[in-house]
Amino acid sequence: MAQQEDVFKKIVSHAKEYGFVFPSSEIYDGLSAVYDYGQNGVELKNNIKRYWWDAMTLLHENIVGIDSAIFMHPTIWKASGHVDAFNDPLIDNRDSKKRYRADVLIEDHLAKFDDKIAKEVAKARKRFGETFDEAMFLQTNQRVLDVKARRDALHERFAKAMNDNDLAELRQIIIDEEIVCPISGTKNWTDVRQFNLMFKTEMGSTADGSMAVYLRPETAQGIFVNYLNVQKTGRMRIPFGIAQIGKAFRNEIVARQFIFRMREFEQMEMQFFVRPGEELKWFAQWKEWRLKWHKALGLGDEKYRYHDHDKLAHYANAATDIEFEMPFGFKEVEGIHSRTNFDLSQHEKFSGKKIQYFDPELNESYTPYVIETSIGVDRMFLSVLCSSYEEQALEGGDTRVVLHLPAPLAPVKCAVMPLVRKDGLPEKAREIVDDLKFDFATHYDEKDSIGKRYRRQDAIGTPYCITVDHQTLEDGTVTLRERDSMEQQRVAIADLHALIHDKVSINGLLRKLR
Ligand code: ATP
Secondary structure, eight states: OHHHHHHHHHHHHHHHHTTSEEETTGGGTOOTTOEEEOHHHHHHHHHHHHHHHHHHHTTOTTEEEOOOOSOOOTHHHHHTTHHHHOEEEEEEBTTTOOEEEHHHHHHHHHHHHHHHHHHHHHHHHHHHGGGOOHHHHHHHOHHHHHHHHHHHHHHHHHHHHHHTTOHHHHHHHHHHTTOOOTTTOOOOBOOOEEEEOOEEEEESOGGGOOEEEEEOSOSHHHHHTTHHHHHHHTTOOSSEEEEEEEEEEOOOSSOOTGGGSOSEEEEEEEEEEEOTTOHHHHHHHHHHHHHHHHHTTOSOGGGEEEEEOSSOOTTOSEEEEEEEEETTEEEEEEEEEEEETHHHHHHHHHHOOOOOEEETTTTEEEOOEEEEEEEEHHHHHHHHHHHHEEEEEOGGGOEEEEEOOOGGGOSOOEEEEESSSSTTHHHHHHHHHHHHTTTSOEEEOOSSOHHHHHHHHHHHTOSEEEEEOHHHHHHSEEEEEETTTOOEEEEEHHHHHHHHHHHHOHHHHHHTTO
């Protein structure tokens, strides 16, 4: 684990050193849990958004996009339940003065039981070698069964406390399990209190009478309140979806783990409106489609898992997370929720407007049910970055740091390099850039040795380097070097476009989703 933490630290500093992610307001010592994306980060982020947007709006003829404002009428947050219930249970340690989410402390503690079981399995595998039967071991080993029984009992107690909103019980669990503060190492805990995560501000001058408004904590409500507009003007027929990408804001209690938990972040959300009674069928369908979208990136199928929710939000009748294996464990990157007709009904009630759909096939009107898919751009970014980072030992004792980014997401697709800065090679290289740049993000680089230039491109994940040498001037060929294999082949300049396009286009990814 400690080793994994070291790798994570390296990834964070790599992200800064190579212009992916900077701490916000850094020259003023930063702002907690707020980050800026640099010259490479913004490109990677835009590519992730493009992949999601196209997968939603190009591949599904019944999904359209919108872009709603961040500020919304404050009653929307009353109707959605956020004013009353968008809370996290917080607890303070009196000695370290550090604040934690009580639920996260308990979840981390639960994960330790799983670690223990995994360790027993690893030990046994070593002992039994080839003949080891993991399933049998898990069912029969007494130590494993004891740990699992304790884990399950605690899990049940925790889920009940969360469902009942029982803050005293959450504290009692922390006391009974002897959970200590990771900083002070003590059990000197305060009571558990609820904390609302919404940022509030004022709109309009005080002379006019200002109004309290919120920075939206999710983009979904902007979709719900535009349901009628889109359905009517787009003449949409159920089932149909509305997709949106935009900023969301949450005053997170504990902001840790880099861009995993931020106070300002970006979401990609899609609300899919269906007939009442058909929601669970669509829920299953979207679970499958969304996992396929993730897996098409090729980061490793074993890095994903579903996690079904124990505590369903007040509006949901089914919910699953897609978790990704980060250096600090499996963590949620996307939520898929069956939200019933809760949101539309609430807006109907609070706005006094009729929000219904007339179904011509059934010849009746109803309030549509909703399946939501909600993914954080920044968490997606982090999962791509973490699984792509590698410190590689090369032949001859050399090392390189390489980002094996999925080529369609890479910030720069190819770098063109003259072998030397004379003899007309720079001019020839510029010519190639001037052609490729219309289709691909292309860099020109002539500084330092060719080896150093390759390393620089490896470090930002550029899939291809094109080297122009003296032979180029004679026969119109260049060296095309591939990032992961470092293999080089001699290709005609005229073939470059097709060769590169094949690997780096987002279309290629989208076609895998068919
Ligand atoms: P968590 O339990 O980690 O706080 P959540 O269940 O509250 O997350 P949702 O409300 O389902 O998250 O939000 C949908 C998605 O938005 C999440 O899967 C995640 O990718 C992203 N997200 C939520 N909160 C944050 C945050 N503070 N920083 C970055 N991304 C976030």
